Amino acid sequence: MDAEKANFEITRMARLLGVTRQGYYAWQRRRQHGPGSRAQRRTVIDRKTVAASMRRQGLEGISPSMFTPVTTIQDPAARGFADHAQRRWDQGRLDAIWISDITYLRTGEGWLYLAAVRDGHSRRVLGWAMDECQDAGLVDRALRMARTLRRDVPDDLVFHADRGTQYTSKTLFETCEELGIRQSMGRTGVCWDNAMAESFWATLKTEFYDRRSWPTRAEARREVARWIEIVFNRRRLHSSLDYTSPVAFENAIDRDQAETEEHTDQAQAA
Incomplete structure (x- = not known):
């Protein structure tokens, strides 16, 4: 738009390009005068500034504890066991x-x-x-x-x-x-x-x-x-379960299974 403003009206170009005249003029001002005061503040924000802002708003970040004691101590005399999971925890059915x-x-x-x-x-x-x-x-x-x-x-x-x-x-x-x-x-x-x-x-x-x-x-x-x-188990929603809880997910499986068995019995009876 800026390159063609001598040949075409700003209003017409904005309409054809699906943008606003105000947006074009705001871009032009930023180009001439640099970023505004708010944008300048954002570029110099550090951890202490963010922390102070969160305290004023009563916000608290959640982060895991850094302490991770070792619990896996192998018994050198233990029998061998194969890895039957191979990191495929979800086999598509319960109790797999x-x-x-x-x-x-x-x-x-x-x-x-x-x-x-x-x-x-x-x-x-x-x-x-x-x-x-x-x-x-x-x-x-x-x-x-x-x-x-x-x-x-x-x-x-x-x-x-x-x-x-x-x-x-x-x-x-x-x-x-x-x-x-x-x-x-x-x-x-x-x-x-x-x-x-x-x-x-x-x-x-x-x-x-x-x-x-x-x-x-x-x-x-x-x-x-x-x-x-x-x-x-009953309230926390899991993205891997289509945002349902584990118990709700299992109940849905039970309902589907019961409906399938009912339809099968009806078909056999017919």
């Missing part, structure tokens, strides 16, 4: 792969350890356990809770975790044999091989646990259990 891990929770009375078991398809936390010790019994309780919730599971259900001593223990091996669950493990020191479990810890701590202090283990136990079951 369960993912598990252990994390540290800081309290005023010392560490509280949390083990969780999740379904790779619905992302639902099926079982969890918390204790002052991170032994095989902690995982055993979480796994049995998940198994009790599901009642019947397919024969090819995979239980995937890292190679920590709790998961490679004889105790857990016997539990999986008893429950008819096939164990699976990623490589030692490769966090991506259990990435879905790690992502849950990040959500738990960033969105909930690290936002307040926990004087006692009892309080932490109670509130973490509430957050898992009420907030994460």
